[in-house]
Amino acid sequence: MSEPIFYQRLAELLKEIQNVTSFSESFPEFEPKVLELFDCERITVYQRNKHSFDIVSRYKSGDELREIRVPIGPQSLAGYVAFSKQGLVVEDVHDADALHAIHPKLKFAARFDHKSQFRTHNMIVVPIIANHILLGVLQLINKNNKADFTLEDQTQAQELANFIGQKFKYELGGTNGPFEYLRHKKWITESELKRIEANSRNHADAIRRLIDDAKLMPEQVALSLEIFHQTKHLGYDPDNYHLHAANSKLNTQYLKRNTVCILANVNESPIVLMAEPNNAALLLEIESATGLSAYDIHVGLPSNILKYLGSTSGGDDQLGEIGDILGEIEDDSDDEEIGQDEILTEEAPAVVRLVNKILHDAKQFDASDIHIDPNKGNSPTKVRMRVDGVCQEILQIPASHHAATIARIKIMSKLDIAEKRLPQDGKFAVKINSNLVEVRIATIPTVFGEGVVMRILASGGAMPFDSLNLSPRNAERLNKMIVQPHGIILVVGPTGSGKTTTLHAVLGKLNTPDKKIWTAEDPVEITQPGLQQVQMNNKIGFDFKTALRAFLRADPDIILIGEMRDRETAHAGVEASLTGHLVLSTLHTNSAPETVTRLIDLGLDPVNFSDACVGILAQRLIRTLCSKCKAPYTPSDDEKAFLIRQYGKDQFKELRVDIANLTLYKANGCATCGDSGYKGRTGLHELLMMSSPLRHIVNTGGTATDIKKLGIEEGMRTLVQDGIYKVLLGQTDFVQLQKITSSDH
Ligand SMILES: [Zn+2]
Structure with a gap:
């Protein structure tokens, strides 16, 4: 039709x-x-x-x-x-x-x-x-x-x-927001609700304010949540509900941070009690960590969930410990009576412990950044952490210990400790609660001395850029593209081809403390500290193009727009990239060259688009062979001929394959891979890097075929070619490759 x-x-x-x-x-x-x-x-x-x-x-x-x-x-x-x-x-x-x-x-x-x-x-x-x-x-x-x-x-x-x-x-009779029913019932005025929502750090904080400040009954708030989420509410009822055995498989800090717990009713049936039951990603994590598959789900007030989980004190003892270390520092300096300029060194146990403690707490509080700002004269140094986007002062360090603390951090990140007048960037990895956490640091010389901003990167959030399995050629080219200060980079492919994973891996690489990164996503699937991530809400008209306009007022360095769904969004993205921002986005197109013509067909100005475009990465996911059981074999002459023909006879030479003695691998099956012979997936890539000759073709109305031809001449390799490369590496096999080739030809 x-x-x-x-x-x-x-x-x-x-x-x-x-x-x-x-x-x-x-x-x-x-x-x-x-x-x-x-x-x-x-x-x-x-x-x-x-x-x-x-x-x-x-x-x-x-x-x-x-x-x-x-x-x-x-x-x-x-x-x-x-x-x-x-x-x-x-x-x-x-x-x-x-x-x-x-x-x-x-x-x-x-x-x-x-x-x-x-x-x-x-x-x-x-x-x-x-x-x-x-x-x-x-x-x-x-x-x-x-x-x-x-x-x-x-x-x-x-x-x-x-x-x-x-x-x-x-x-x-559903409502549009978690608290709309309260307003609808006139239990709260619209303006008061708006004020509370605007002043709240998060969902839990909003509920606390509704109860403490607006004097609503917890039951009223619970009813509003029940109606919004269309999920039954469960209150604190320790006589009938207790923590389920599966709950102990999850770290308590993790449960508290996500305000979720697994309860058992009197029949020991599991119930997942969540403050925000529409969080599918959280449910997936819980399922994979606990092995639970059948359970009921209820919505709960955050305070009740914390009660089920035990105390709500969480961070108090942590701060107590910091007090001890600070006491120790003060004792040290009293004892030694050292002068301002030659205070204890960065190696002093108290300084080492203090820095470790700051990092540890930042991770516990789920802070994205730590700011250590020097102060005027003898005023203490302030340590602030950004939690849920809000900066909070966590502690003060005596001015006499400022230099040692900064020096300790610079040593950890292998920076030049003697250089205090120029900004420096570095990073280090530290083990916190047996998780390896990457910390990026930037030093900032100020008139009062040297300050430091540290950004804590998630251990489990984004995939590392180096794990994308780009071919060396593609890795080199993509690396060049993403460091451009402005322009537009698109990742394209069908649903489920790993576009979001790739974009977040790119953002993960670009995510340094000095960069302002905003993302508009629908839904937000992967979160990364340091990024300002915004969830779209089409019902209230908050779409990609509205978000983009709002972002531009905040003047970020890098903008991610979840998808260029329509002409307006694509147009706004191009405009943003032409005015000095690096814009990343996705499109549902099959190949890199086809993406260009699709956008022109959408009504984008070819000259503007080709000017703005830095490159286009098309990708697919392909199943990888189980490394435990994959079986080597010598391919038949037909298979060899097929590989050479598909890759292109002339270009095949670049792979430097000894075709006479070629060994490939095929699926076998073992306990590790559930007898399928495959374990995991990896990306296939087709990276088109914009160039002057390509721009000329786009501007003069070239077809996707023209773009593809020139692209290949300039070094682009197609998805199929990348697939063949990965078959030759033994990462995947013929069967999987043919799935890709048959769907794209
Ligand atoms: Zn296996």
Whole structure:
């Protein structure tokens, strides 16, 4: 169906849906229209069950009303989408490898097929969401005539699902924000709620203020949360609930920081109690750390969750210890009666312990930056930490010990301690609670002396740049591109090709204390200290292009825009990059050259775009062979010929392969890889680096083929070529490579 006709029909359908009282009851009327619209055989709409952690699809079979109930979790396709809130196109539901690559537990539930004699081939599964709250799942099954579903089908299905989400929300009496119900019931005025929300550091702080300052009852706040999250509230009830055995598998600091705990009811069934139950990433982490797969989920007030977890004191004893060290420092200086200029050295045990303690506490408080600022004359040095974006003074160090503290940090980061007049950059890694934490430092000479800013990088947040598995050629080129002070860099590929991972790895490399980095993401999946990360909210009109405008007022150095979904966003991104910002973003295109023509087709000015564009990285994820059991073999002449032909006969020489004695690897299977022969995935890359000749082609209306041809001449290697390179390295095999080549040709 052509796009205009599709949207015209969709609009008519949405109007009809809008006018019925109950979507679910009227669904049989819409069903044939939706099937026709998407040209597919079946459609299933699941609705979120408020009282248990599952989704339900009700349908009529003869006179009977039947239902399919699916737990929210990675065991089924609908459950996985409900859980991850990410849409999927499944090309072949019977391809266990492909499902495994999405999530190790994911399986296709063939029992529905068996029961009904219906054979499922492919499907689109998209979440039905309103205001980030999951309300259901829409499943489109079997494109007619055995055709494949496309990414465009997925986008369109998501549009329908978004509309159904608004309908469900309306039917459920849902609210737009966690505290909206309070205002709706006139328990608080709009202006007071706004003031509290603006002054609160985070969700927990807002709740505390609502109860302490606005004098609301905890039960009122709980009810508001229950309605917003469409999830049952559970209060503090130690007689009926206690910590579940699985809770002990998680670090208490981690649980407190994320305000979550795992409770058991009197039957020992697990319940995950969360302050913000729509945090799928947190649930995934908890599942993988505890092995829990079936549980209920409830929303709780942060104070109650902390009560279940024991004390709320958390940081108090830590500060006590710092007091001791400071006492020790003061004692030292009293004893030795040393002068201002030649105080104890950076090697003094108290100074070493003080610096370690500061780092330790920063990690405990989840601080992103530590600022050690010298003060005038004999005034003490202030140590401030930025927690949740707000700088707080944590302690003061006597002025007499300022120099030793700074020197200690400079030694740790291998900087020149004698140089105090010029700024220096460095980094070091330190073990805190057995986690290796990377700390970047920048020294700042001020009129009062030397100051230091330290930025704590997450140990588990972004993937290290060096782990992206870029070919040496691509690594060198991408490294050159990302240090440009301005311009636009795009990472492109279908959903699930690892674009966000790559962008965060790039940001991780660029994330130094002197850089201001803002990101607009939907959703925020990976967090990194030091970054200002902003979640989009389309319902209130907070989209990428609004965020971009707001960011420009803050004048950041680097901006990440989650996706260039439309002309306006793409246009705003190009403008921002032309006015001195480095802009990173993604696009749903298949190859780097095609991206250029897609953007021009979207209506971007070719000259502006080619000027702004630094480069485009297209990527895919490919399964890697299990290193424990992969089996070497000598490829046949046909296989060798295929590799050479696919790579290009002339270029194949650059790989310096001894083709006569070539050894490749294939999948085998062992206990480590669950007998699949594969473990993990890695990226395949196609990196187009903009150049004057390429710009000329773009400006004069060149096609994707023209761009590709010149790109290759200038050193770009295609996804397939990168795949062959990785087959030759023994990282993956022919079977996986052919999946990539067949989907891209
Ligand atoms: Zn294995």
